[in-house]
């Protein structure tokens with residue numbers, strides 16, 4: 001089964017870019033793993049980052065080991081699979097499992113309420129996959145420590161329940177060996193966001209019940225096309241992204257509503273934002289929005305329907321989008337394999353934790369309080385209430401700009417609002433939406449012609465966070481944090497999850513404001529009431 005790319009009515013412009021790329025020999029060179037395609041300064045990194053091109057073949061070697069893991073888990077009756085992993089270490093398994101309709105609990109959060117939800121859910125049948133390429137990611141390290149303690153407290157040996165996926169030689173590999181955990185080593189020549197078809201994508205998905213062999217088969221089916229100058233879906237898509245960028249359309253609205261693949265835009269978001277958002281350039285992917293066409297925006301559909309489309313099975317989609325992103329990187333003149341600005345927020349987080357010592361974190365004082373919402377920030381014009389603050393945020397977006405909502409909250413919290421009993425599907429959806437902070441995106445989107453993005457913190461720090469800081473300086477930022485009523489200790493660390501989460505929010509805010517980007521933090525002193533209030537104020541703007 002193959003994959004089709006529909007380039008829409010800009011076919012001539014796309015053809016022009018494709019011809020240049022073909023004349024430069026890009027398709028064959030990229031398919032062969034030539035690291036010189038992004039210029040001399042990128043060559044050293046590219047040399048160790050092109051392994052994804054071969055994963056449809058090389059990952060097959062993992063299948064016997066994966067089958068053993070799955071059989072062992074089944075024999076032990078472990079049917080609740082929890083995946084601790086950030087960014088590239090969890091986004092692909094989330095899409096794979098949602099598409100195959102098998103349950104996977106993803107922990108890519110430091111929100112203590114959301115982590116507590118997972119801990120309280122079938123611990124006696126839980127299998128934890130700890131996935132981290134670097135082996136040093138603070139969120140994932142915290143989850144491992146918390147689960148180790150929870151297992152021990154429940155009289156369960158963590159070595160029976162924890163599987164580690166990491167790169168050879170990482171500190172996590174060392175810890176895993178010392179702790180007696182099963183370790184699956186990933187291909188070190190593949191970067192995090194290009195790792196969907198590696199052990200990072202396959203191991204947790206297979207344990208959750210997904211058909212990963214099919215994924216590799218579908219990717220292998222398209223791989224042979226990637227060296228060709230014609231009939232090459234990766235080249236077509238890369239040329240489309242590049243041509244749109246050259247025409248000033250650098251906001252990509254991703255739709256998947258009519259697709260059988262569930263949630264691919266979230267994975268594409270990380271791939272494109274982190275790969276291209278740097279040196280003041282970049283393509284901003286917008287997931288979860290309505291279709292939009294404008295001088296700087298265009299829509300692309302996953303599936304058959306629409307003007308610009310990418311239609312084909314998930315395994316092929318992964319490979320084609322990765323190839324297209326690498327091609328677009330060349331057209332934009334950036335290195336698609338580094339993420340130079342991600343580290344900055346992480347360093348700020350560490351600094352904020354150490355500045356505070358044993359005392360409370362330095363949050364400053366609110367400039368105003370509107371019911372259950374406190375407002376922190378340096379805002380001009382003396383806003384008098386929350387409505388003023390939201391109006392300011394919308395106005396702060398420049399021409400060609402965007403508004404980013406970043407919520408450091410429990411992304412499952414809206415489940416608590418769902419009525420049990422005889423509510424209809426529509427009623428339940430409505431209840432969900434009115435308790436879900438993500439609804440704010442649509443409410444604000446309605447009031448501006450600029451794109452509005454929504455990200456869960458700290459998850460987005462490993463994705464669009466790179467674009468926010470490294471991309472064009474045209475973002476305005478609305479950060480949302482919430483009171484914590486049930487915090488969780490991180491064993492052998494001087495912080496709790498809640499303290500870490502707040503430090504991450506403050507650290508990113510510092511990175512944004514130090515660049516002069518308009519940014520404000522809304523703090524919900526009561527989460528449920530705060531979400532309700534914020535949504536009702538946004539509705540009446």
Ligand SMILES: O=P(O)(O)OC[C@H]1O[C@H](O)[C@H](O)[C@@H](O)[C@@H]1O
Pocket residue numbers: 086087088089131132133134135136137140192193274339342461462463
């Ligand atoms: O897999 P890990 O090493 O834990 O990394 C998880 C994520 O961390 C960083 O933020 C990178 O920018 C991401 O590209 C990566 O996916």
